[in-house]
Amino acid sequence: MKDDFTLKGDVIAALESIEDSAKGKNIVDAHMVEAVQVSAGVVDLTIIIEKDRSKDERFALEDKIYDAVEAVDGVREVKVKLMSPEAIKREASGEPAPKQATPTPAAAPPAQSASIPASAPIEGVGKVIAVASGKGGVGKSTVAVNLALALQKNGFRVGLLDVDIYGPSLPTLLGLAGRPAVRERRIVPLEADGLRVMSLGFLMEDDTPVIWRGPIVTGIIRQFLRDVDWSGLDYLIVDMPPGTGDAQLALAQTVPVDGAVIVTTPSDLALIDAARGLQMFKTLNIDVIGIVENMSYFVCPSCQSTHHIFGKETVEAEAKRLETKLLGGIPLDMAVRKGGDEGRPVVIAEPESPVTKAFLELAEAIADAVPLDAPSGDDTPKKKGLFSFLKS
Numbered sequence: 488m489k490d491d492f493t494l495k496g497d498v499i500a501a502l503e504s505i506e507d508s509a510k511g512k513n514i515v516d517a518h519m520v521e522a523v524q525v526s527a528g529v530v531d532l533t534i535i536i537e538k539d540r541s542k543d544e545r546f547a548l549e550d551k552i553y554d555a556v557e558a559v560d561g562v563r564e565v566k567v568k569l570m571s572p573e574a575i576k577r578e579a580s581g582e583p584a585p586k587q588a589t590p591t592p593a594a595a596p597p598a599q600s601a602s603i604p605a606s607a608p609i610e611g612v613g614k615v616i617a618v619a620s621g622k623g624g625v626g627k628s629t630v631a632v633n634l635a636l637a638l639q640k641n642g643f644r645v646g647l648l649d650v651d652i653y654g655p656s657l658p659t660l661l662g663l664a665g666r667p668a669v670r671e672r673r674i675v676p677l678e679a680d681g682l683r684v685m686s687l688g689f690l691m692e693d694d695t696p697v698i699w700r701g702p703i704v705t706g707i708i709r710q711f712l713r714d715v716d717w718s719g720l721d722y723l724i725v726d727m728p729p730g731t732g733d734a735q736l737a738l739a740q741t742v743p744v745d746g747a748v749i750v751t752t753p754s755d756l757a758l759i760d761a762a763r764g765l766q767m768f769k770t771l772n773i774d775v776i777g778i779v780e781n782m783s784y785f786v787c788p789s790c791q792s793t794h795h796i797f798g799k800e801t802v803e804a805e806a807k808r809l810e811t812k813l814l815g816g817i818p819l820d821m822a823v824r825k826g827g828d829e830g831r832p833v834v835i836a837e838p839e840s841p842v843t844k845a846f847l848e849l850a851e852a853i854a855d856a857v858p859l860d861a862p863s864g865d866d867t868p869k870k871k872g873l874f875s876f877l878k879s
């Protein structure tokens with residue numbers, strides 16, 4: 488293994504290969520490298536970049552730095568901090584930073600919502616609903632798919648966008664494969680059971696998990712929201728990655744989100760993370776419609792008795808404590824798992840089953856909480872309960 492000193496030399500040599508087009512020099516010669524710290528393969532870089540450079544320029548520079556330094560033999564991890572000359576001076580003099588710092592979703596104080604730029608709605612889409620979870624593996628994607636299908640079953644036009652960058656699972660859950668076409672410079676979503684679907688999974692070469700850096704995540708999500716042809720939808724359901732991070736922030740910055748649904752199981756661990764997720768959406772100024780309790784209970788197929796495997800009434804109590812609603816409970820049911828594995832969601836595969844009924848009720852609660860706007864020209868706002876109206 489290389490010692491820190493040798494590695495530092497190699498890192499600086501790699502930085503010398505990066506050209507800053509505005510200055511016409513490499514970034515070392517252009518005095519843009521403020522600090523290089525190396526410790527046991529972890530490289531911490533502070534790069535100076537003027538405030539007036541565009542976001543795209545910053546992202547491009549950051550990407551080039553990551554690519555070059557990550558390729559250096561012996562580097563395990565790279566952290567890049569871009570700072571303006573003013574911020575460097577301020578830091579050196581010990582002055583506090585001015586108030587509107589870049590928001591960090593996990594720990595951002597409520598006041599930061601003011602620094603999120605205004606976002607424009609997606610043309611042709613009625614409402615955007617994020618399906619999120621604090622913790623992985625609680626059934627968020629399964630709920631997103633079946634919820635979308637349940638909304639559709641009740642007459643709405645629905646799209647499903649998978650931005651789960653850590654493990655896009657919608658292609659598997661829906662049995663969908665293929666590359667989306669591009670028509671008139673717009674990406675055309677694939678279709679499954681009448682849903683329009685877009686997923687990062689359609690664009691990945693294999694199943695290798697990819698660690699995407701913040702700016703890349705933001706870029707992908709923006710493209711999926713802006714460059715995909717979603718026109719003519721009532722609801723766009725967005726399957727978020729678990730946790731609190733760049734994807735949530737990117738979504739909030741790109742389009743107005745009409746509501747977020749948090750999926751959890753009744754276990755204490757999942758609930759702690761669900762509360763964190765809920766808090767993050769509040770920080771991002773996104774209305775949390777409520778919580779979905781997945782794997783809520785299990786009905787024994789032979790004796791028909793109900794078992795609350797992960798706990799009983801815990802989610803309802805937590806929803807109350809967090810001042811939100813329990814939107815519904817989905818039972819733990821083998822048909823749900825089987826449907827997911829086989830690419831035939833339970834709402835389609837077993838339309839009369841109790842679990843499908845639970846998804847239809849959930850869809851009703853969500854459509855009631857986020858009703859569509861009245862068509863333009865009609866001034867009377869649609870009342871809550873539109874779902875019941877469509878069903879009647």
Ligand SMILES: Nc1ncnc2c1ncn2[C@@H]1O[C@H](COP(=O)(O)OP(=O)(O)OP(=O)(O)O)[C@@H](O)[C@H]1O
Pocket residue numbers: 620622623624625626627628629630651654656728729781782817818819820821823824825827828
């Ligand atoms: N109500 C349910 N009954 C039975 N199995 C379920 C239920 N909900 C989800 N599952 C199963 O649990 C597993 C995890 O579900 P899913 O992939 O939807 O979770 P997730 O929260 O989206 O995970 P990730 O962290 O990967 O995003 C899948 O095998 C799925 O079929």
